[in-house]
Amino acid sequence: MTGFDELDGAVAGEGGIAHFGDAFREQRRLAAGQALAPLGDRAVIEVAGPERLGWLDSITSQSVGRLAPGESTELLVLDPQGRVEHAAGVLDDGSSTWLIVDAADAEPLATWLTRMKFRTQATVAVRDDLRLIGVVDGGSAAQTLAAAAYAPHGSALIWADPWQRVSAGGHQYAEIAEHPGAELAWRIAIVEEHASVALAASLPAEAAAGLLAAEALRVAAWRPRWASEVDDRSLPHESDWIRTAVHLSKGCYRGQETVAKVHNLGHPPRRLAALHLDGSDAVLPVPGDPVYAGDEEVGHLTSVARHHEDGPIALAILSRRAPAGDLTVRTDGVDVAASQQVIVPADAGATADVPRLTRLSRRPTAPDPRDRS
Structure with a gap:
C-alpha cells in the first residue's frame, strides 16, 4: 500500500x-x-x-x-x-x-x-x-x-x-x-x-x-x-550504458573481457536508437513490435511513450547493420512511419576517440561462439 x-x-x-x-x-x-x-x-x-x-x-x-x-x-x-x-x-x-x-x-x-x-x-x-x-x-x-x-x-x-x-x-x-x-x-x-x-x-x-x-x-x-x-543478448555498449553504469578503468570483474574487447575494437552487434513515430494514426505501437528498413526486419521496439511535447516516441534495439534513415514499425498489421535518431553509432568504439583499455582479466575466457561482436 x-x-x-x-x-x-x-x-x-x-x-x-x-x-x-x-x-x-x-x-x-x-x-x-x-x-x-x-x-x-x-x-x-x-x-x-x-x-x-x-x-x-x-x-x-x-x-x-x-x-x-x-x-x-x-x-x-x-x-x-x-x-x-x-x-x-x-x-x-x-x-x-x-x-x-x-x-x-x-x-x-x-x-x-x-x-x-x-x-x-x-x-x-x-x-x-x-x-x-x-x-x-x-x-x-x-x-x-x-x-x-x-x-x-x-x-x-x-x-x-x-x-x-x-x-x-x-x-x-x-x-x-x-x-x-x-x-x-x-x-x-x-x-x-x-x-x-x-x-x-x-x-x-x-x-x-x-x-x-x-x-x-x-x-x-x-x-x-x-x-x-535488456534481453539475454544485451551488451552495455549497445544502449550507451557505459555512460553511467560501467567504469572502464577499474579492476577485474565478471564480463570485463567483453567490455574491453567491444570498447577497443568497436562494432557492438546491436545499437539503441530513438524513434519519433507518426502520430497521425490512433494506433500506438507496443514494446516488442518489429522494426523494418524497407522489407527487412532490423530490430524491435523496447519502450514506447506519448510525450507531452514530442508526441509518440520510442526506443528500439536495432541490428548494427540497420540503416540510419527512416524506418517502419509494424503493429497489428499496420505500418507506422518512424523517424530515427541514432543513439549508438554502428561503428561505436571502432572510429570514435575512445580510450583503449587493457584486458585485465586474470583468467581470459574462451570466446563465446554466440558472440558476434
Whole structure:
C-alpha cells in the first residue's frame, strides 16, 4: 500500500498506477518538478555490513569501493560473456548500500548476491516494507519528498540518477552536443510505507503523476532500463550504458573481457536508437513490435511513450547493420512511419576517440561462439 492508489482518478497499470486521469497534464507537472510519481514497478535491496562496498566493487561493473555517503551511481551485473544480467541504482548512507531495481529483478538479484557472498561480511535483503517515489529535482515537489524520505542512519535516502552526465570512468557513444538526458534531473526517494500514505494524503490532487508520465520522460532522455531494454543478448555498449553504469578503468570483474574487447575494437552487434513515430494514426505501437528498413526486419521496439511535447516516441534495439534513415514499425498489421535518431553509432568504439583499455582479466575466457561482436 502506498496511499497514492486511494487518490481520486488513480488508474492501475502494469506494476503500479498508470495515471491519475490526465497523463499529459501529469507529465508536464512532473517535468516541471511539481508532481510526485509513485514507482510501484521498482523495489529496494539493502546491502549491509562492513565489507559491502569492496565486495560490490569486485563483482559488478561500477567502481563503488569508495562510494561516499549520500553519493549516487549505478551498476550492472554481467555474465561471463559481458551480457547484462542485472542493473541497479546505488546509494550509500555510510552504514548500508541501497540498490534501486526493477521489481521483477529484485529477488533474482538478491539471490545472486547472496550466492556470491561466501565469507564476505555483508547481508542482502529485499525491503518489501519500503516504497519508491520519483520526482524531478528543482521544484516544490522535491522539497516535499525530501522531508518524507527514509533516513535510518541520519541521511535521507534519495537517489540522484547519474544519467544527466557521463560518470567518472564512463564513456558516451552518442555523438550529440546536447544529450537529452542532461535535461532530466531525476530523483528517487526511498520512503517507509506509513510515510508514503501520509504523503499521498497531504498532496493536492494535481501533484501526483503516474508511471506513464515517468516513462515518457525516461524515453525522451534515451535512458535505458533493465525491464525494457535488456534481453539475454544485451551488451552495455549497445544502449550507451557505459555512460553511467560501467567504469572502464577499474579492476577485474565478471564480463570485463567483453567490455574491453567491444570498447577497443568497436562494432557492438546491436545499437539503441530513438524513434519519433507518426502520430497521425490512433494506433500506438507496443514494446516488442518489429522494426523494418524497407522489407527487412532490423530490430524491435523496447519502450514506447506519448510525450507531452514530442508526441509518440520510442526506443528500439536495432541490428548494427540497420540503416540510419527512416524506418517502419509494424503493429497489428499496420505500418507506422518512424523517424530515427541514432543513439549508438554502428561503428561505436571502432572510429570514435575512445580510450583503449587493457584486458585485465586474470583468467581470459574462451570466446563465446554466440558472440558476434
